[in-house]
Amino acid sequence: MKTLLSLLLLLLTTVANAWDREPAMGTYVDPRIGSEGLGRVVVGPSCPFGMVKPSPDCTVRPNSGWLPMPALVNGFSQTHVSGTGGGPKYGNVLIQPFCSGMDRISHPTLRKDEDIRLAYYGTTFENGIQVEATTAERASQYRITYSSDSMQCLLIDAGWFLGEQNKPDAREAQNFVGSQIQIVSETEVQGYTRIRAGWNEGRAYTVYFSAQFDRPISQFKTWSAPAAEYADQMDEETRNTVISDAPYQVDNQRKTGALLCFNPSEATSAQSSSSGQTKLNVKIGISFISELKARQNVKEQIPHWDFDQTRQACIDKWEALLSKIEIGNTSKKALPVSNSQRRQFYTAIYHTLLEPVDRTGENPLWSDPGVPYYDDFYAIWDTYRTSSPLITLLDPQRETDIINSLLNICHRDGYMPDARSGNCNGRTQGGSNAEIVIADAYAKGFTGIDWEDALKCMLVDATVPPGGDQEAEGRGGLVEYLRYGYIPYGIDRAGNRTVEYAFCDWAIAQVAKGLGYNSIYEQYMKQSEYWKNLWRADYEHAGVRGFIMPRSAEGEWLDEVPFGHSKKQRPTFLYTPVTAESPWYTPWWGTFMYEATSWEYSLSIPHDVPGLIEQCGGPELFRQRLDTFFDEGFYNVNNEPSFLTPCLYHWIGRPDLTGERVRQIITENFNDSPLGLPGNDDSGAMSSWLVFHYMGLYPNAGTDYYLLHAPLLPSTTIHLSNGKDFTIVAPRLSDKRRYVQSVKLNGVNYPSSFLSHTQLMEGGVLEFIMSDKPGDWGTK
Amino acid sequence: MKTLLSLLLLLLTTVANAWDREPAMGTYVDPRIGSEGLGRVVVGPSCPFGMVKPSPDCTVRPNSGWLPMPALVNGFSQTHVSGTGGGPKYGNVLIQPFCSGMDRISHPTLRKDEDIRLAYYGTTFENGIQVEATTAERASQYRITYSSDSMQCLLIDAGWFLGEQNKPDAREAQNFVGSQIQIVSETEVQGYTRIRAGWNEGRAYTVYFSAQFDRPISQFKTWSAPAAEYADQMDEETRNTVISDAPYQVDNQRKTGALLCFNPSEATSAQSSSSGQTKLNVKIGISFISELKARQNVKEQIPHWDFDQTRQACIDKWEALLSKIEIGNTSKKALPVSNSQRRQFYTAIYHTLLEPVDRTGENPLWSDPGVPYYDDFYAIWDTYRTSSPLITLLDPQRETDIINSLLNICHRDGYMPDARSGNCNGRTQGGSNAEIVIADAYAKGFTGIDWEDALKCMLVDATVPPGGDQEAEGRGGLVEYLRYGYIPYGIDRAGNRTVEYAFCDWAIAQVAKGLGYNSIYEQYMKQSEYWKNLWRADYEHAGVRGFIMPRSAEGEWLDEVPFGHSKKQRPTFLYTPVTAESPWYTPWWGTFMYEATSWEYSLSIPHDVPGLIEQCGGPELFRQRLDTFFDEGFYNVNNEPSFLTPCLYHWIGRPDLTGERVRQIITENFNDSPLGLPGNDDSGAMSSWLVFHYMGLYPNAGTDYYLLHAPLLPSTTIHLSNGKDFTIVAPRLSDKRRYVQSVKLNGVNYPSSFLSHTQLMEGGVLEFIMSDKPGDWGTK
16 A cells, blocks of 8 residues: 555656756746836846845835836946835945946936846946846846947946935935945955935945956046935036045045946957947945955855856856746646746745845854844745745745844844844834744744744743834834733734734744743733734624724723824824725824734734634634625735735635635736736745745745645645655646645545645645535535 | 222232143143052043043953053053943054064063153063054054164054953953954055944944054065954964965954064164164054045044154143143142142043043944034943033033034934943943933033923933833833832832932923923922932931832832842842942842942932932931941942032031031042042043042032032132133132131122032132131031
8 A cells, every 4th residue: 555655656746747847947037027016026136045136226216226117227236125115225336337428426327128037137228338237145247338439437326325315314214324435456446335224214234345347447536425415416516526536535424436437448359349349347246344345255256257157156046946846737638837827936936035135244243153144134024924934945944044043133132123124123013023933933843943042032022122112123012012911002003013912922822832831831822812802893894793993001992093193183083994094104104003904904813713713703704704805805915914814714614715715816916027016025925925825835824834725836846855845736727627626645635724834844745636616625 | 899899800810820820731641540440541642532542451351451560561452441340342453563473463562661641651662662652533643663673563453352251242241243454555554343242232333443654564464363262372373374474354253463564674764763773653543434534534633754743732632621720829828739639630630531532423323414423421320420510611512512412312323322332322320311411501501402302302211211121221110110100129220220310300300491391390300209219218227217228019118139130049138228239240230229329329319409308307317317428438439329429518508518528538539649549430430520629619410500618729710611710719728727717709708608600600719718617608
């Protein structure tokens, strides 16, 4: 029997892999997907978790820098984050080639065309200059093609950054601190930009650079402009006064930069082509430590001038990760996997692995030898649900490193971040969700983490009120949460904080239990029910009863609540489960629910869905509620708090409805176009949600199980870190046969719609037997 | 009548000034006073409020770096703080000349002699090398004299810092983050040291340097050693592996440095002397911004190689300040002012003006054009009582700048500091005493400060609990203070925090009242009485009744209290008004009273002495209590909380007793020797206390009045910022005639022992008529 099973297994695996093996998944990565509209992904090249992400900036306004044509391009800056909302961050060290105007410190230019691929961005400007960009982890590379008979110039702007506003300290705006630039040799310019604030309202961070050229500089000028001036708003007179012949500009809290020219006659034959064009190769090392470290980063990561080799090295790193999951057809009869699906799937994996960024050895705040350092957790509130679990599947060592970095940050900075960027914790949208990330890894049996220490760090969040800035780190409103068992209205985000803290408490309880701390377990399990203290059982809306609603410290339910922070006028307004307004000057931050309505959060209790069903009046009423939620438009696809909601049908024995909702949501909201992501990708949160649902496997972060539902792909093989393969097949999947009749795990009937991580890690084949109507799979 | 008075005034003023005018007060400054024992002042040169303080370091242990001979000198680092307790801070960028041993990265050397004067430190080492140091605000200068026939070498250690310990994260120890060094030309080496923690447990700070030489480097080596290694503990093998010929060492989180040799034959005739010696001049620019800024600081502040000129410029800055107060004799009959008194007096002024340091334009965290930036508030808890009031008298514009810097820090960092160093707020010993500094300036009618904004910043301290680290900034235990009206035992420093917060609340009330915020005034006046909630009226000790004593949250008085932070064992011990023990690993921080006993703090209610007298049972019992305090040894001269206590006799109409106590305390505890300060000078706190008492004028910080008592000098003239002079004379003062018979202000009888700042600022003459026994002056 056992032998037969093994044989069957082998056969199935072979079949799964044989049909449609992808030699280069990277060809399906299209960084344009989700770049327009709300997606806001960065389009420029990046290595997996790479610190450097060179990309064009079109004014300082877009979060990712880039705007579609015909917007003017100001240049290419070396640092970006992907998929973010709120005020922009980074956009440091801008270069821009030009062919005339050494008296101008700004050269915005129009594009004629654009070519965006994995590890590559290319454009030809209307002035005829072509720019191609690729990158290593800590150094970017550019190949610039000029007309041989024009001037061949390059601007380096050390004062540029995204999100600058006309007045200092605008909400969520980055602010200038200082900059410096120095022509250090014929072929090298170094300097830095120092910026503070931005979305996470962080302290100052410094981005050092070393720009190196494969041809000598034949002429240069530098500038030092008042911090308040926009380069493109500067009048000619001012412009002349700021440009000088000095070989360096000291950081006197002014915006500095350099204008460089390269002599075509010094180009080697390799740089000049017969078509009258000359190439300039530029490498830009980036560091958060020093200019010399930036230079060292170039030397170590791009020790040559071969642009294509740099790009290939980056592609290879991606292939190694992307190929961890192979998708394809299981039989000729099955619906073929479309090009669009492949593009969506691999691009979504790509998006997930852009952040956080590995800055080990690049931390200017402390050095703990051997301990990894990651930055740009942006934000864990967004990514804990699906990004972390996906990294766990693809690269568990990476996830281990990320968690050890979180613990180290707690030791050194006092708290684990919920968001962190520019070396500074900042902004907690809801809970202190690093706890969920840790509980998820614990549940999945990670080694290489000091769990006693991890529990201590989790307990810091849960016991130490953050004080001064209640939205920077830790748990704002913690004192009241512990005193009342909920956060009373009047404290920002009282609703979702209560709900999410209860979930985080549950996560603490799980780890405590595993480590044998029973009294901690019991205390936090009790607290994990605090969400019920905001459950207004008799409140009715759209035919549904019971919602998380505002409550005063005195215990009274509030129908009218004050709006915004005004203490004098105290304008009030009606709060209902669909209220989504927030004052324009503090979008979401001063409301009852962050980035969601009560309708959404009243279904967002991932740690106690049975308890939720009970609160909602039992399975039948719960099903009606879910149907109303989706059918009446209360569901918001672009919003993380509703990520799990389509799967809640699982808990009432209806995985078929989960599958149906998921398929509908994806079909209606996702595609492979620039508008293909329905909301901010949030460092890959949205994308990783898509990856899991494509496979028919969805994690409930913080737990050890996945929810199974009808996949959207006929075959997926995950090459696990332990050397085993786990294959999910749905051989007869088609638009019609989209319902799961039954499921077999390694050939044996598998009636449950839940699968543990342990089961998955054992490898094998999970087969969905598809039909044109649901069977009774998962109903018990 | 008026004319007559004017004439008299003129006469008196003339007399006061004529007798003993000092052409150079700086000759009386002896940086050795207070350098040994507890004083811990820095001995090396410094400009007033100067950022750079070059001084010898003898191992990494002493707070000021320096130890008396015969200790070995490791070298001269460029940054120090003066008079501090706890773990050391700074000690960055060490240089040391040597004449053999290019294979050794450490050259500790014995001194043959030492010469320490204002703006000058000189020593001759046993190897014959002479080192002289002087300084500008942001660049130091060295003149090194070698024997012409020896090697002429210099070590620059970018990995050196004070307070390093063998294990990471030892309590209050500085920790290494990174360093870098680069030979940038024949005559310049640049780099930086990045260090975190230290006494204030601050975030990382970076000290950049540019070292410049007046002779070309003839030979160099650089090193890069593991962070954990002590240079002097490294075995020969390790040493050889870390030294290389590379012209730079990148910051790879290792300790870096350079060994340089200079060729005697390249010395100019000015550098070589006929006696077979050759000089090397070294200038070291320091910056917290960048290496280039450090270079610019040299260029701007020492644009020449003339050591003596640099020293003279520093002396001139001191003279301008020291000469604001002239002291001398009023008549030939009077006791002459001794050399020792002059030395103590001017050195004490000197000590007071060493910190905080002016770092305007040197802030790496933010740039707010036009706003001053000061660092090294170390700590305001120490300095608010007498240092700030003395700076106010000598240089009110400086004090305005300091206060504006405090407000700016509040805007950017969330709180005003109580202590700040290395660009980071950290450690609140008691109250949030920047509030007293502000109230003091407000009471004294400062302009140039936005008082509405100042009140807002004060209210941040008083209303926003600091969260996570309850001893970094703001008011730790604030929630409980507001809830119970006192801080219950169990929260660190419950006793002195309660007492000091009440004082701080009084300060807020005063400013609020002045600005017309009556409800704030009333609320904070109410809170200013909270110290009474810890007044255990029936507790008796040494025949005195009523003490500030530990109380539980439930309101019970505690005789036995838990000791330290142990939660398992909960060792308890008897707490009495003389208890001063604290766990060795947290000296003072975990106790009921910071750095003092209940005896001391029960007399430390500067804002409500009449209320205190009432609590103590009225004037007679209060007098007995004060006598007991001083006679039975409960007074601690080296401790700031007891600074005002000798003056408390004023409030019961006995300024004669104040005078008597003050004279006795000074005679017994202060002198002009290296051991001449009885406790940590704490950035001049101890010294400024002495200055005021010498004059017979003592401020009660936060109020607009001074307490008058028998001076120790026969004549003092303060040249006020408004161009007027205020002269205090005691023409017949002698050891015998040490009692005040009566006082005349501008020739008119002045029966009060209190004088307002407004009166003082009007200028004029205050004459003490001295006698061999007290009169009835000040008794009403």
